[in-house]
Amino acid sequence: MDHTRDNPLKRFTAFWVALLLVTAFGIACIILRPITHARVDSAMEAAAEDRRALRAEVDNAQDKNLNQDALDEAFQASAASLIASKPTPGKVAVPKPAAKAPAEPEPASE
């Protein structure tokens, strides 16, 4: 046996070198990922930001103008009148609308 090539120290070193070698690419990927991963704003994401801003504006405006107390009162009144009313035989509460042909498109203005 060639003891210059095979001894415990050589095997120990070979083990760690081999481990480093087979994991090198994964380690490199993990280390370099935060450096190389620049934020990319795609057109879809940029449009989504505008949409989100508009949605937030609308939600805020609605919340500001909504009078919850008046709404609750109106619901209570409607509920009370519905409970008090009696169904009439042969009549439906909400009549089914008759089928309508789609409206003709308006001529384009010059």
Added chain:
Amino acid sequence: MAETTSTAESNDVALRASIDRSLRHPVMFFFTSGAVWLALAIVLGLVASAKKHSPEFLSCFSFLDAGRVDGAHMSALIYGWGAQAAFGIIIWLMARLSRKECTNAGTILAVGHLWNLFVFIGLVCILTGNGSGIAYMEFPGFIWPLLILCYLAITIWSLVQFQVRDAGHVYVSQWYLLAGLLWFPWIAVTAFLFVFVFDGHPVMASAIAAWFKSALFLLFFLPTALASAYYLAPKVTGRPVYSYNLALFGFWALAFLGPWAGMQKLFGAPIPQFLPYAGAAAMVLILIPAISVGINILQTVYGHGEIVAESPSLRFTSSGVVLFVAYGVLSFVLHTVPAMKMTQFSYSGYGLDILGLYGVFSLCAFGAIYFIVPRITRREWLSRRFISWHFFLSLYGVASIVICAVVGGVTQGQGIEDVAQPFATMAERASQYGWGVTLAWAFLLFANLFFCLHLLLMWARLGRRSSHPTLLKGHHAESPHGPEGEIDNIGSASA
């Protein structure tokens, strides 16, 4: 002088026997458990193929849905059979060629059990609908780091053996083994990080998964198969490799082209257009290493037709090499741009995958198993008929699958392109070939039942105690191994 030579030979035989003894348990474990997974993969393949032309088949079992059973079939074939057969070949070949006993057989055996456990859990996840749905990476994300760690714990000792080997020649087989050993963690870690961990764009994740699919065959299974072929052809015929320069050229051609292949699967997808074209070009050019290896191995065994016919190892290996050339030709034809247009969404790709995994890798692995198992169990194979049936049914089965899938795929592609025909006509045309594929899987199932049974008997040490290897043709009055008798002239394998 003669006495010195005789002592050296005797020492050499003793060293080989001690290497075989040191690796007996892990290598036999990988081969036998791999064979059992192969039988299961073929059963799943049969069901998956039947579902392509008869969707109602076994539809009462939700876990056997077409999508699930197809993923389970390929995963069992690749990680149950392929990876374990490769592990057995790699650790035995590297120990023999580095001339070093294995001092970590216990660790390898224990981690081998873990590998099987994780593959089993992965398959259960796929069949219960918890797979990832990514081709060749169907196991859920948490399985992959565990499998990669198991791979490291199994194969790192082979790298250590190579590093501390006695100074001298590095064999062609060792180039391929070393390359495969280092390439697998590269492709597996990359694919795992970019598909399951990093929050990259989903289209690029699909492209990387497609690259992994090709790289797994070209950069891991193929190098392992070629390492085995470059070992067995000179060893069994007793001749050196035909051309060292051709071997060098073939190796570097594969190393250069292999990593580029894969992304041709995403032709037309919104990724940089050079990527699919580079992938297709690499797959077309795979014909170059295929021809180099084919010429080199077949020229090595040329003139020894009788040995090829008699030796199970060489017969399987030579067939695997011939099918590698066929793989190169088919890859050339299927990856030209007009053919890609026709076959991108058809069965043809499946035919090429099976030709690679079963026709090239598995046939070479069977050749290696028929060579290695008698040496580590110190018993000879029981039945030449079992080996013959295994060989002919395997060859017939794989050829049928490839022909039916490729021809059916082209027919399917023509149907998709022909807008004047209803879609159902195309599906009906393709289903005829689907029946052919199902029948061919049935042939492979029979072939591997013989193989699995034979291997399990060898594992139970029920093989023949004889000096004569089991050959596929008539009994020889005179054997190069000496007279009939006990083969344990170096000591008991159980010692």
